[in-house]
Amino acid sequence: MAWRLHLVPEKTNIDFFRWQWITFGGSMMLMVLAFIAWGVMGLNFGIDFKGGTTIRTESTQAVDVGAFRQALEKLPLGDITITEVFDPSFRADQHVAQIRISALDKTESVTPETIEQVEVALKAVDPGITFPSIESVGPKVSGELVWSSVLAVAATSIGIMLYIWLRFEWQMALGGVLALLHDVFITIGIFALFQIKFDLTIVAALLTILGYSINDTVVVFDRLRENLRKYKTMPLRDVMNLSVNETLSRTVMTSLTTLIAVGSMLVFGGDVIRGFSFAIFMGVLLGTYSSVYVAKNIVLMIGLDRSEKPKGGKGNEFAHIDA
Structure with missing residues (x-):
C-alpha cells in the first residue's frame, strides 16, 4: 500500500x-x-490612486534597476517604482523599463521640470537611454x-x-x-x-x-x-x-x-x-x-429551514445543478 x-x-x-x-x-x-x-x-495610496507619472525608457544596455534607483534618490520625488518590461517581440538589444513616480501633492501630477530632471539623472547612468512615452495620471482619474x-x-x-x-x-x-x-x-x-x-x-x-x-x-x-x-x-x-x-x-x-x-x-x-x-x-x-x-x-x-420540501415545489430549483 x-x-x-x-x-x-x-x-x-x-x-x-x-x-x-x-x-x-x-x-x-x-x-x-x-x-x-x-x-x-x-x-498609503500608490500612484494609481494618488496621481503621478509613468516614464517608459528604452536602451540597448541592460536595465540596472539599482543604478536607476540610486540616481533618482537624489531628486525631490515621491514614491518611485522601477520595473523592467519583458516582451517576446523585443529585439535582443532592446531593454525597456517602466518608472512610476507619484505626485508630491494632491492637485498636480509630476511637473515637466521634474520629468526633465529625471531624464538628466537617468542619462548620467546610461547616455544612450531614450524616453518613448511619458504618461501622467491626475487626481481626477x-x-x-x-x-x-x-x-x-x-x-x-x-x-x-x-x-x-x-x-x-x-x-x-x-x-x-x-x-x-x-x-x-x-x-x-x-x-x-x-x-x-x-x-x-x-x-x-x-x-x-x-x-x-x-x-x-x-x-x-x-x-x-x-x-x-x-x-x-x-x-x-x-x-x-x-x-x-x-x-x-x-x-x-x-x-x-x-x-x-x-x-x-x-x-x-x-x-x-x-x-x-x-x-x-x-x-x-x-x-x-x-x-x-x-x-x-x-x-x-x-438558522436553517430543515423541513422537507416537496418535489417541484418552492424548494431551491438550482440545488441539483453540479456547478
Whole structure:
C-alpha cells in the first residue's frame, strides 16, 4: 500500500463551536479595529490612486534597476517604482523599463521640470537611454479608479452571494459573503495599520482573496447540505461540526500548499510584487479561518429551514445543478 502524507488524521472530532464566542467575537473585534485603523490612519495610496507619472525608457544596455534607483534618490520625488518590461517581440538589444513616480501633492501630477530632471539623472547612468512615452495620471482619474475598485469588490461580492443563494440557501449566501467581507476588511486594515502601499495590484489581490475564500466556504457548505439530508434529526450545530471535520484535511492541504507558493513569492519575489504577495498571503490565512469559524457561525445564528420540501415545489430549483 502506497504511503500517504496526512497533515491531519483521516477522522477528527474537533468541536469548532466550543469557543465560538471567542473565535467569532474576536473576528468581529478585528473588523472593528480594521475600520478604526482605516479611518484614522488612512491608506498609503500608490500612484494609481494618488496621481503621478509613468516614464517608459528604452536602451540597448541592460536595465540596472539599482543604478536607476540610486540616481533618482537624489531628486525631490515621491514614491518611485522601477520595473523592467519583458516582451517576446523585443529585439535582443532592446531593454525597456517602466518608472512610476507619484505626485508630491494632491492637485498636480509630476511637473515637466521634474520629468526633465529625471531624464538628466537617468542619462548620467546610461547616455544612450531614450524616453518613448511619458504618461501622467491626475487626481481626477485617480479618484475614479478608487470608486471603480470599490465597485469591483462590491459587484464581485454580490455575484458570489447570488450564486450561493441559488446553489444553496439564502442563509448560507449571507454567511459566505459576510465571511468574505471579514477577510477583505481585515486585510485592508492591516495595510492601513502598517502603511503598506495600496495600489491597483492590491485591488487585484483582494478580488483573488474573494475567489479563494469562497472556494473553501462552498466546500464546507456542500458537505453540510449532504449531511443535512443524511442526518435529518441531528442538531444543526452537530451537523456543522461533522461537516467541517470531514473537510478539514482538504482545507488544511489546500491552504498549506497555497501558502507555500505565495510565501515563496513574498520572500523571493522582490519589491515589485511584495505588496500583492502579502495581501494574498494574509487573505489565504483569513479565508481559511473564516470558512471554519465565521461563515458557519453566522448560518447557525440565523438558522436553517430543515423541513422537507416537496418535489417541484418552492424548494431551491438550482440545488441539483453540479456547478
